[in-house]
Amino acid sequence: MSRGEPVPFKVAIPQEDLDDLYARLRNTRWPGDAGNAGWTYGVEKGWLQDLVRYWIEDYDWRAQEDLINSFPQYRVEIDGVPIHYIHVKGVGPNPKPLILTHGWPWTFWDWKDVIGPLTDPGAHGGDPADAFDVVVPSLPGAGFSVPLTTTGYGARRVAELWQKLMTEVLGYERYGAGGGDWGSIITGEIGHGFPDSLYGVWLTLPYVPGVNLRTLSEKDFAPDEAWMWARMQEAGPTIQSHRTVHQIEPQTIAYGLTDSPVGTAAWVLGRRRDWGDHGGDVFSLFDKDFLCTTASIYWFNGSIASSMRIYHEHFRGGRPPEPRHYRERAIDVPTGFAVFPKELLLLPRALAAKVTNLRRWEVQPRGGHFPPAEQPGLVTRELREFFRELS
Template structure:
């Protein structure tokens, strides 16, 4: 049997600030939450890292076979000797955190209200291999824009939930927790917090969940913002699936997007195929070896930041390890992978995501380090209700993590027309 600290994160090693977290709590209760990782779990992590059995070194001089051994060994050395989880734990506990029971699961979330009146409620959803930690540095610019060069009337109340199976949210024990169900849960959450109207933002899984929410169009949802929009036309999807060639008549930006996606699906998408088809099998290794988990996640953080493959140019080493440690300490590698199994669609395909069914206002920001840069032509075809489209010159797939102030400015600009509605 696994040690207690590797069991369910909500019931095993987190605790409420004032209210015991029990199954007897009323279903709609919102309970204060604090992160409290046992020292035994941190000691176990360090011992496992130090005891890593390393494979042979790669036989090439680049990363074409995966993360280079020297890179991961240095990360592991720092993780085992100098890294301090308690710093990010303190940072999280300085924020208002809560848990509430929705549709059979305990959902963990951060909820920071603006000091400015008439702030617009905003729910932000992370993806994989990210977490709520992606959004932490964007909270200030979003809730208090006057401190970051913005105007008081552009303030947001911010809600940042952990997707079920991720972080400190409960892990689903049955199937069915795909984007649509999460989207419905997010609407329940926002209404439970007392909001009668709100907007939604997402990247990665968060984009897919925000799309699902917009299709559902619950009362009070005013619009969505996406940093990874589903814009691929059917002809492009078919060409990629068939191994090319590119459809004729593409513009320069469309061809660049096609080439990026072709390279992604032909050389860098195996991680997704594994989690879509065999999340449990992948999870055995990722749940037993912290360095295995680190390699699995670090590779995508390296590829998807706007960093030229060196993620420490965009994020600090501690930020990267904070995120990896969160997955390890909550034992959520396999439950997170199952979200891919539940969402067995092409997340970039407009048809697969039924974007044309969305009537609510849609805003899109294109970051240069994203998996592909969605062309405006495809974006307008995919989202007939597009109200905002902007290409920026910094940031990647983890937009809020890499460029929190730019991310906040984009959301201010994108959602400004929806205020007061």
């Protein structure tokens, strides 16, 4: 074991970095974009220029920084990896520890609207008995978990870091875990590898170690799940480009993205349009302040470069790591799935019941790939109801 002691942390971007950001935004060299009104060739220039104009003229990073700093944050080094995390203690008779993990191109800030209702349900119209101690870390190499100077941190090794964070650093004997996108993959690995430490795991992207969602066929889905297969076919083309680049040569694209905040914004925020459940108006789902904050977090510290490497590290040789065991149930702890209709990858319920200790399966009325940012009320309800009976 190798870890330091947690140190209180505040986000404080130096003014010279902000000045550099705005200078680069103003001096952007814009490419041509003929015939791209429907995003046929990728992010449409007018959409991005409108957002960048807001970023320069109306956005206030310092105000967003103050909002972030309204949550108690810490940094700790575990096995030589710096980890930034929010840690809010619950207000209730017996708060359950809960770690919530983001994905790419999420940040820890995607969870901001569920932290208050989960930690202090009594102040948000809920039952104090449902309170959680909430921990929201930044993935290694992402956000403020930098610099990442060690290679090899795919989802399984991140799961090992989170186990150490929760049990050794924070001293919880048992805890719950939830996540989306890479956060689901990491959460699945925690459930697979550390069942004795967990109350349960809750997933939005339905990742289970040893199950390859890309090998599923239409016949694997029940008749009332035909929409899942159709959604996966629809979403497939939108995930090919970044997954291929990140997996094969993330460093190559990192030079351009690290140099250009507009490049970073195009690369990470186009996914909000492609993967969110917004009916064609992305700004109706994610406000411009949130989108500019997301892009800023990825651009500051050059973290866009190291954030992308998780794809290469997890899929070394083109495939994820072999399961730790080959029992029929890859996840033995109680498992919950929140099934959002615009998710990218989906799992037949019958298969979920076979390979996990399935306790909750709820198809949601709306929501895409970023559930806590898109539908924080639904996410709060699901987490409360799933973990309520677990001990």
